[in-house]
Structure formats: structure tokens, C-alpha cells
Amino acid sequence: MAKIERKRISSRIGGFFFVLPSMIAVAIFVYGMIAWTLxxxxxxxxxxxxxxxxxxxxxxxxxxxSDARFTHALTNLLKFTSVFMVGTLISGFIMALLLEKGIxxxxxxxxxxxxxxxxxxIAMGVVWRWLLNSSQGADAGGLNLILQKVxxxxxxxxxxxxxxxxxxxxALPAIWQMSGYVLALFLAGFRGIPDDLREAARVDGAxxxxxxxxxxxxxxxxxxxxxxxxxxxxxMKVFDLIVGISGKSYVTDVLAVYMWQITFDITNYAxxxxxxxxxxxxVAVVVIxxxxxxxxxEEMH
Amino acid sequence: xxxxxxxxxxxxxxxxxxxxxxTGTAKFWLAFRYVSLFFILALIILPxxxxxxNSFKGRTGVTLANAFNLPQELxxxxxxxxxxxxxxxxxxxxxxxxxxxxxxxxxxxxxxxVLAKWRFPGSKLVFTLFLFGMFIPYQAIMxxxxxxxxxxxxxxxxxxxxxxxxxxxxxxxxxxxxxYYASIPDELIEAARVDGAxxxxxxxxxxxxxxxxxxxxxxxxxxxxAWNDFLFAIFLTGGSPKLAVATTALNFITxxxxxxxxxxxxxxxxxxxxxxxxxxxxGRYFLRGLLSGSLKG
Numbered sequence: 001m002a003k004i005e006r007k008r009i010s011s012r013i014g015g016f017f018f019v020l021p022s023m024i025a026v027a028i029f030v031y032g033m034i035a036w037t038l039x040x041x042x043x044x045x046x047x048x049x050x051x052x053x054x055x056x057x058x059x060x061x062x063x064x065x066s067d068a069r070f071t072h073a074l075t076n077l078l079k080f081t082s083v084f085m086v087g088t089l090i091s092g093f094i095m096a097l098l099l100e101k102g103i104x105x106x107x108x109x110x111x112x113x114x115x116x117x118x119x120x121x122i123a124m125g126v127v128w129r130w131l132l133n134s135s136q137g138a139d140a141g142g143l144n145l146i147l148q149k150v151x152x153x154x155x156x157x158x159x160x161x162x163x164x165x166x167x168x169x170x171a172l173p174a175i176w177q178m179s180g181y182v183l184a185l186f187l188a189g190f191r192g193i194p195d196d197l198r199e200a201a202r203v204d205g206a207x208x209x210x211x212x213x214x215x216x217x218x219x220x221x222x223x224x225x226x227x228x229x230x231x232x233x234x235x236m237k238v239f240d241l242i243v244g245i246s247g248k249s250y251v252t253d254v255l256a257v258y259m260w261q262i263t264f265d266i267t268n269y270a271x272x273x274x275x276x277x278x279x280x281x282x283v284a285v286v287v288i289x290x291x292x293x294x295x296x297x298e299e300m301h
Numbered sequence: 302x303x304x305x306x307x308x309x310x311x312x313x314x315x316x317x318x319x320x321x322x323x324t325g326t327a328k329f330w331l332a333f334r335y336v337s338l339f340f341i342l343a344l345i346i347l348p349x350x351x352x353x354x355n356s357f358k359g360r361t362g363v364t365l366a367n368a369f370n371l372p373q374e375l376x377x378x379x380x381x382x383x384x385x386x387x388x389x390x391x392x393x394x395x396x397x398x399x400x401x402x403x404x405x406x407x408x409x410x411x412x413x414x415v416l417a418k419w420r421f422p423g424s425k426l427v428f429t430l431f432l433f434g435m436f437i438p439y440q441a442i443m444x445x446x447x448x449x450x451x452x453x454x455x456x457x458x459x460x461x462x463x464x465x466x467x468x469x470x471x472x473x474x475x476x477x478x479x480x481y482y483a484s485i486p487d488e489l490i491e492a493a494r495v496d497g498a499x500x501x502x503x504x505x506x507x508x509x510x511x512x513x514x515x516x517x518x519x520x521x522x523x524x525x526x527a528w529n530d531f532l533f534a535i536f537l538t539g540g541s542p543k544l545a546v547a548t549t550a551l552n553f554i555t556x557x558x559x560x561x562x563x564x565x566x567x568x569x570x571x572x573x574x575x576x577x578x579x580x581x582x583x584g585r586y587f588l589r590g591l592l593s594g595s596l597k598g
Binding site: 021032036124142176226272279288294 | 306309310311312313314331334335337338341342344345346347348349351352364365366368369408411412414415416419420421424425427429430431432433434436437438440441442443444445446449468469471472475500525528529530531532535536547548551552555556562565566568569570572573576577579580581584587588591592594595596
């Protein structure tokens with residue numbers, strides 16, 4: 001017995017050594033580099049010409065607040081996030097409602113609904129750029145042309161080049177891409193509900209609508225939370241989608257694109273790092289409580 | 302973790318009471334569902350439909366007005382034109398993506414095995430710290446990573462991307478394997494342990510042979526995300542044409558406004574084809590990888 005016990009302890013430590021390389025890698029490349037980014041964001045390294053690099057406290061962050069371009073990008077991001085999250089949530093949920101009872105051909109619908117997740121947005125941006133073409137009337141193309149053809153011509157607009165509506169237009173391709181993912185999560189949610197619950201409500205004489213409202217929907221609240229977290233953190237990081245469609249255009253600027261320009265084109269590392277930390281904090285606020293929640297519910301099992 | 306999400310999703314309830322005649326309202330709802338489902342299907346197919354049809358209209362054959370119409374005659378001229386520009390970047394992408402996916406899978410398998418079956422004190426914390434790495438915006442590590450590559454002399458080599466995808470793939474690959482191994486009964490391992498099998502022995506002779514599905518999931522996931530990646534590529538290769546990968550080359554081609562629609566759309570389709578084909582044939586495994594990202598399956 002003692003021998004087995006000893007063996008078990010030694011192998012537990014053995015396990016540690018097998019994971020150690022990854023632990024070191026994550027420690028350096030994730031946590032170490034985040035710390036280093038934070039460090040850069042507190043310095044005066046505002047161009048590659050700065051030779052005497054020293055710490056300047058929160059100066060870069062304070063300057064961000066009064067940087068009109070930054071607040072513009074942040075406002076844009078929030079606009080985008082609100083429409084994207086609500087739109088994706090609703091469309092994914094409707095898809096799940098249509099499919100959850102099972103229907104002939106479900107596999108086909110499911111596969112097609114999910115394909116946008118497998119394609120790069122740099123590629124799909126090419127089509128979306130064209131679908132969201134701003135010309136209207138006789139020159140219309142893309143969605144404007146379709147709207148005309150189906151008699152909804154009054155809905156035509158200049159999409160992603162419109163100063164006021166650009167970010168809402170940008171949410172369209174994002175909703176297109178992510179709805180299938182939300183569908184999958186909700187479908188799993190629906191199908192994880194034991195059939196007995198439905199049956200019991202039915203035996204009690206509840207109408208189908210009531211069964212959904214009072215029996216099924218409440219069971220989906222954990223899924224709902226998951227969906228919100230997933231969409232939220234993806235939205236904060238949105239980058240490919242914007243670059244793929246409108247490049248570095250001012251009207252569709254968001255934090256990730258602004259950070260890219262500042263770092264890459266202007267090589268202002270201090271400011272780029274500060275923007276990066278802001279994005280990180282926004283993501284962390286959403287994700288850390290979620291990780292704790294997942295951890296806790298796992299412990300209960 | 303809850304029961305397997307993919308099985309849950311793909312396991313549709315039996316269409317009940319097949320033999321009984323549908324009542325009027327039931328018929329209406331069934332028709333309503335089909336109409337809605339096909340309508341959504343059309344919306345979702347639309348972008349890829351536009352890409353496909355317009356890639357066969359030749360270089361100058363695509364106009365704003367005809368872009369939704371089927372080509373009047375098939376014209377393949379844009380394909381070789383675009384291939385000439387994209388072949389080198391696409392082959393380069395394939396070269397690094399295959400390597401990074403295989404390395405990621407091996408690392409993920411080892412980590413997942415230990416974290417599921419040979420937990421050590423603190424392993425739970427390690428796992429949670431790994432998971433957070435999955436969600437971070439990569440902007441938050443990008444500047445130091447560029448500096449690191451410069452310092453170790455990796456700049457100018459495609460291995461900057463192998464390194465990035467392997468290292469930042471550790472969290473998701475570990476997670477997928479850990480969940481997979483957690484579903485394998487402990488008794489199996491317990492029995493081998495009592496017989497005196499070592500940790501590595503149990504891995505090689507019991508778990509590894511059972512791991513094929515998890516390997517497929519991880520390989521597909523890493524392949525798709527590295528192939529589609531733009532952020533690491535644009536930061537780490539510095540836009541150098543020598544290191545152009547599929548997405549950066551495509552962005553370069555289509556970014557200039559002079560290029561014709563026909564050529565652009567063919568280029569976009571060409572870059573999408575590898576991941577699209579993988580999705581068409583191995584979609585179930587892709588879905589599994591995708592859902593692991595939600596930490597639920």
C-alpha cells in the first residue's frame with residue numbers, strides 16, 4: 001500500500017514536470033508580456049526616436065481621455081457592441097426556436113448556418129464591402145439593390161461609410177457570422193432540458209406558448225449568460241471584420257484598429273500599449289467573473 | 302463539465318407521432334418553420350453565393366448591376382490570374398499552419414492528460430490561468446512579442462507565426478484534451494496504475510490510442526484559426542511580402558481600389574476554400590472545437 005502511495009505521489013509530481021514547459025510559456029508569453037505591455041504604457045516611448053526611455057506614470061492614459069480619436073473609437077465600439085450583441089442574440093435564438101423540436105433537414109440548416117464561423121473575415125470582408133455598397137437609386141448594388149427589388153427601397157443607405165450609421169452597418173456582417181454559434185449554444189441548451197419537464201407541463205394542460213415561457217426559457221438562463229459573455233468579449237476585440245471591410249477608415253474606427261495604427265504605422269508604442277491595456281481591462285471585466293462562475297459550477301459536479 | 306454538447310445538438314428529438322395526421326394548426330406551424338428556415342438559409346448563403354458566381358465571370362465581367370445574376374457563360378480567367386498572386390502566400394500558410402497545428406496538438410494532449418488524470422497540487426489554478434490566456438485580446442501582448450522576436454532573431458522567419466500559434470494555442474488545446482480525457486473513466490487508469498503502469502505508460506498504451514477524435518478536433522481548430530488569422534500575421538510579419546500569408550496577401554490584393562470585382566471575389570474565395578472544405582467534411586469536429594471555446598463542452 002505504502003509503495004503504491006509513494007508511487008502515486010512521485011507520479012503526481014511527474015505530472016507537474018510534463019506541464020511545466022507550457023506553464024513557463026504561458027507565464028512568459030501571456031502574463032509576462034501583459035506586464036511588459038503595462039510597463040511600456042507607463043513610459044514615454046512615443047516614437048522610435050525616443051532614446052531616453054523613462055516612466056511617466058499614467059500620462060498616456062490621461063492623454064487618451066482627451067484624445068478625440070480614442071473616444072471616437074471607443075464610442076464606435078460601444079455602438080457596434082450593442083447592436084451586434086442584441087442582433088446576434090435574437091437571430092441565434094430564433095434559429096434555435098425553429099430547430100429545437102427537430103425537423104427534417106435539420107442537419108443541412110445547422111451546417112449552413114454555421115459555415116460563416118469557418119471563414120476568415122478578411123475574405124468575407126471582400127463580399128461584404130460589396131454588399132454594403134453605398135450607391136443608391138439607379139446605380140445601386142449589393143443590399144441596396146436587393147432592397148429596391150423587394151420594394152423596400154426607402155431602406156437604402158450608405159452603410160459603412162455613413163458617419164452616423166457606419167457602426168450599425170458593421171454589425172450586420174458580424175451578426176451574419178456569429179448567429180450560427182449562438183444557435184448552437186441555444187440548441188444545446190434546449191436539448192439539455194429533460195423531456196419530463198415538457199411532458200409534465202403538457203399533462204397539466206399548459207399551452208405550448210406557456211410551456212416555452214414558463215418552463216423552457218427559465219432553464220436557458222445559464223446558456224443566455226454564456227452567450228452574452230462570448231459575444232461581449234469577441235465584440236471588444238473586433239478587428240478582422242473592420243479591417244476586412246473598411247480598412248482603417250475613420251468612421252469605422254474601433255479600439256483594436258486604432259491600436260494597430262498607433263503601434264504599427266506611427267510606432268507610438270507607449271500609446272499603443274495603453275490602448276491595448278484598455279481593451280484587456282474591458283475583456284477582463286467580462287471574462288474573469290465568468291471563469292470564476294464556470295470553476296464554481298464545475299466543482300459542484 | 303456538462304455532458305457532450307455536440308451530441309446534444311446533433312441529437313434531434315424524434316419527430317413525434319409520425320403516423321398521426323397533422324392537424325391544421327400543426328401543419329401551419331410546420332410550414333411556417335420551413336419558410337423561415339429557408340429564408341434564413343438564403344440570407345446566410347448570400348455572401349458565399351455572390352463570391353462563387355462572380356468568380357466565374359472573368360476579370361471585367363462583374364458589375365454592380367449583374368453581381369447577383371448567374372454568369373451567362375463560365376469564364377475561368379480570374380482563377381489562374383489570382384493563383385499566380387496567391388499561390389506562394391497560400392503554400393507558405395499551409396507550411397506553417399501544418400507545423401503549428403501538429404505541435405499544438407501534441408502539447409495539448411500532454412497537458413490535458415496531466416490536468417485531467419494526474420492532477421498535482423495547484424493544477425486547478427494552473428488550468429484557470431491557462432484559460433484566461435484564451436480570452437485575452439492579443440493586442441495586449443503584441444508589442445512585447447514583436448520585441449521578443451527581434452531579440453531572438455526570429456523576425457523575418459515564418460516561424461514567428463508557428464511560435465505565436467503554438468504558444469497562444471496552448472489554452473484551447475489543453476482545454477479540449479482535458480475535457481476529452483476527463484470523459485474517460487478513471488477506473489481504466491486506476492486499474493493500470495495498480496498493475497504498476499507508470500504515468501507515461503498509461504498515456505501511451507491507454508489514452509493515446511483513444512485520443513484520435515480529440516486530435517482531429519484540435520488539429521482542425523488550430524488549422525482553421527491559424528489559416529484565418531490576420532492579427533498575428535500583420536503584426537509579426539511586418540507586412541513583408543516575403544512573409545505574406547493567405548490573409549495578408551488577400552488584404553493587400555483587395556485593399557487597392559483599382560482591382561476589378563471579379564478578381565477580388567475569386568481571390569477571397571480561393572483563400573476561403575481550404576477552411577471551407579475542412580468545415581464541409583469535418584464540420585462536427587469543428588463545432589466541437591468552437592463550443593469548447595465557450596467552456597461548456
